[in-house]
Amino acid sequence: MEFQIEKFENHTLIKVLEEKLDTHIAPTLKSELVLVSGNGEKNIILDLSNCRYCDSSGLSAILVANRLCKNSNGTFVLTGLNDAVERLITISQLDTVLNITGTIEEAQKTIKNVG
16 A cells, blocks of 8 residues: 545545655556545645655656645645655755645644635
8 A cells, every 4th residue: 555545624634655755656646636636625735754755756746736736726735754855845946835844733734724
């Protein structure tokens, strides 16, 4: 199993269980995101606390999630970044575009405050 998906009252939490968010699992993650969004979910939290590595396809999946939430007037929050993944996001200047929190609790508060 690559992901754990939990549905809450005002958001869906997707935990990536793999250590690498790369070409092997990014396409599956994109499919899951499209499915969740297609089911009417506007707010998505993506927890990467298990991820030690992310490549461009992983970033692409993260951006898909962000776009899907934006298009449905919802909120996308990225949480649980380790140093390597956070560096990649900063280098890609995605830290200026994405909502990023340290914990799932903070991410949930972000959604409540925005929503």
